[in-house]
Amino acid sequence: MHNTNxxxxxxxxxxxxxxxxxxxxxxxxxxxxxxxxxxYFLSVCxxxxxxxxxxxxxxxxxxxxAFLSSRLVNKQAEIFFSDLINKGVxxxxxxxxxxxxxxxxxxxxxxxxxxxxxxxxxxSKLLKDLPTTFSGLFISKGENNIDIxxxxxxxxxxxxxxxxxxxxxxxxxxxKQKYDPLENLSKDSPLDNVVSADGDFQIxxxxxxxxxxxxxxxxxxxxxxxxNTPMQFExxxxxxxxxxxxxxxxxxxxxxxxxxxAGDDYSISLVAVGYKNFSExxxxxxxxxxxxxxxxxxxxxxxxxxxxxxxxxxTDLESQIKTIEQKRSETQKDAWSSYKQNYLKHIHS
Amino acid sequence: xxxxxxxxxxxxxxxCTGSMGDIMDTVKANALKFYPDLKSxxxxxxxxxxxxxxxxxxxxxxxADGMDAISESPxxxxxxxxxxxxxxxxxxxxxxxxxxPENGLEALALAMRSDWNKSGDKRREIIVMYTDASAHPLDHxxxxxxxxxxxxxxxxxxxxxxxxxxxxxxVSQTAQRLIIYSPDSTPWTDISNEWDNLIHYPSQxxxxxxxxxxxxxxxxxxxxx
Numbered sequence: 001m002h003n004t005n006x007x008x009x010x011x012x013x014x015x016x017x018x019x020x021x022x023x024x025x026x027x028x029x030x031x032x033x034x035x036x037x038x039x040y041f042l043s044v045c046x047x048x049x050x051x052x053x054x055x056x057x058x059x060x061x062x063x064x065x066a067f068l069s070s071r072l073v074n075k076q077a078e079i080f081f082s083d084l085i086n087k088g089v090x091x092x093x094x095x096x097x098x099x100x101x102x103x104x105x106x107x108x109x110x111x112x113x114x115x116x117x118x119x120x121x122x123x124s125k126l127l128k129d130l131p132t133t134f135s136g137l138f139i140s141k142g143e144n145n146i147d148i149x150x151x152x153x154x155x156x157x158x159x160x161x162x163x164x165x166x167x168x169x170x171x172x173x174x175x176k177q178k179y180d181p182l183e184n185l186s187k188d189s190p191l192d193n194v195v196s197a198d199g200d201f202q203i204x205x206x207x208x209x210x211x212x213x214x215x216x217x218x219x220x221x222x223x224x225x226x227x228n229t230p231m232q233f234e235x236x237x238x239x240x241x242x243x244x245x246x247x248x249x250x251x252x253x254x255x256x257x258x259x260x261x262a263g264d265d266y267s268i269s270l271v272a273v274g275y276k277n278f279s280e281x282x283x284x285x286x287x288x289x290x291x292x293x294x295x296x297x298x299x300x301x302x303x304x305x306x307x308x309x310x311x312x313x314x315t316d317l318e319s320q321i322k323t324i325e326q327k328r329s330e331t332q333k334d335a336w337s338s339y340k341q342n343y344l345k346h347i348h349s
Numbered sequence: 350x351x352x353x354x355x356x357x358x359x360x361x362x363x364x365c366t367g368s369m370g371d372i373m374d375t376v377k378a379n380a381l382k383f384y385p386d387l388k389s390x391x392x393x394x395x396x397x398x399x400x401x402x403x404x405x406x407x408x409x410x411x412x413a414d415g416m417d418a419i420s421e422s423p424x425x426x427x428x429x430x431x432x433x434x435x436x437x438x439x440x441x442x443x444x445x446x447x448x449x450p451e452n453g454l455e456a457l458a459l460a461m462r463s464d465w466n467k468s469g470d471k472r473r474e475i476i477v478m479y480t481d482a483s484a485h486p487l488d489h490x491x492x493x494x495x496x497x498x499x500x501x502x503x504x505x506x507x508x509x510x511x512x513x514x515x516x517x518x519x520v521s522q523t524a525q526r527l528i529i530y531s532p533d534s535t536p537w538t539d540i541s542n543e544w545d546n547l548i549h550y551p552s553q554x555x556x557x558x559x560x561x562x563x564x565x566x567x568x569x570x571x572x573x574x
Contacts, residue, residue, distance in 0.1 A: 021394070021395055022394065049572025050569045050570070050572045053566075053569040053572060055561060062561075064568070120559075120565060121550060121552075121562060122548055122566070123542075123550075124549060125545050126526075126546050126547060126569060127548065127565070127569060176522070177522060177523065187523055188471060189522075190523060263396065
């Protein structure tokens with residue numbers, strides 16, 4: 001696990017982490033969490049393990065395209081947005097073009113450095129040069145409102161989290177099959193838009209304004225994609241928050257909650273905007289946990305419990321059936337062995 | 350996902366015509382090691398597959414080999430039926446086929462039409478094609494197909510492409526993966542240029558495959574499960 005660049009001020013309620021499923025082979029980049037005055041930029045990148053399976057030799061070590069691309073793109077996004085923030089430039093759709101060009105230039109430069117002639121002979125539309133997802137939030141905090149620019153390519157997601165309405169997705173996954181977020185948890189559609197050196201990608205954009213305060217975060221699919229429902233992901237976020245005494249504990253509990261289900265690397269960058277401190281965040285969200293539990297989680301947990309019990313009963317019954325079948329087979333054999341003494345006595349030679 | 354179940358099905362289409370004679374032992378060895386290699390790669394990524402099944406379609410040429418043109422195994426559940434799988438592969442004999450081309454496309458269609466495992470939360474349906482030859486067009490001799498020609502095969506390459514790229518006709522759009530070890534010849538080149546979720550290694554049935562490329566193929570499958 002790696003901590004992000006700690007540019008965020010000490011008194012901000014913010015956290016980020018990057019947990020690799022396999023040590024030293026994580027394909028998520030360290031998250032970006034940048035803050036100056038009333039402007040924030042958060043981003044994550046998840047190198048595409050399947051599509052980015054081509055490997056390149058870097059300083060004598062083989063690294064996958066997925067490993068290289070997520071780090072390169074998130075670093076470039078950090079440079080791009082920190083520069084924007086420091087210059088005081090307002091983010092708009094025109095800036096998107098510059099961002100896309102900047103990411104593509106870096107990726108193409110890298111691929112020309114690492115790709116060797118006479119390398120792989122594989123031909124495939126499945127494999128891409130340096131593919132990665134990217135999601136980011138450019139946040140401008142006003143007196144009462146917060147302007148949010150949600151940008152992304154792929155299925156890393158941007159979220160708004162409020163005490164009144166809970167979790168709200170601010171990005172639309174770039175899926176080849178247009179499943180809704182619940183459906184896609186099991187159907188797992190391939191992506192149809194990711195950042196890569198091939199250049200065939202778009203940076204999507206969604207601009208909204210919301211009331212202060214709120215929580216905003218960006219996360220890779222390892223964070224949300226292994227919960228059975230989006231409601232259970234929100235519940236895990238709340239459980240981690242409300243069972244903690246400070247931001248550091250919240251971060252650790254969140255790592256544990258997600259890590260208990262995740263089958264992939266997972267990274268997140270989160271900021272609570274407009275709150276004075278962590279205690280205020282907690283008190284604001286405490287009733288949300290009750291609502292979420294009462295309306296959505298309680299019934300799901302009850303039925304999950306029933307299914308678990310029935311599975312145990314089923315395993316016990318199957319074991320009992322097997323034992324009795326075995327016993328019956330032996331009984332039948334013994335019975336026949338005795339019975340056949342008379343039954344076959346006239347036809348035995 | 351909580352209680353996530355992974356299922357992986359693999360169908361291997363193996364060209365068993367006479368021209369494969371010199372390389373058949375290598376193809377068989379590669380086919381047999383694909384399962385342990387895939388399993389190791391999955392476990393290295395901490396992905397434990399609940400059910401992994403494998404079947405083999407051995408093909409030759411319907412226009413030259415009569416009843417000997419195709420032989421299809423059932424799905425073997427591994428590792429329980431590893432011996433049966435090994436026995437089927439070991440029994441493959443390179444013979445017949447006449448001249449190029451062969452009936453690789455029919456084998457591919459039959460593979461797509463397999464009785465895929467539809468249970469599990471995360472599934473992968475993998476087809477691996479080993480051939481050293483081009484393939485007969487599906488509309489070859491369309492008015493007088495041999496009597497043993499399988500029914501329900503697509504009429505042409507466009508229809509077969511629809512099976513692959515359409516909305517879950519036979520093979521799942523999200524689970525499908527196709528690996529082709531074949532020469533850069535008709536129709537394999539067109540297929541590798543057009544079809545998604547496919548990796549093509551242009552050579553005689555995978556001969557000369559570098560370790561690094563083999564690892565890329567395994568990784569492309571494993572990391573997307």
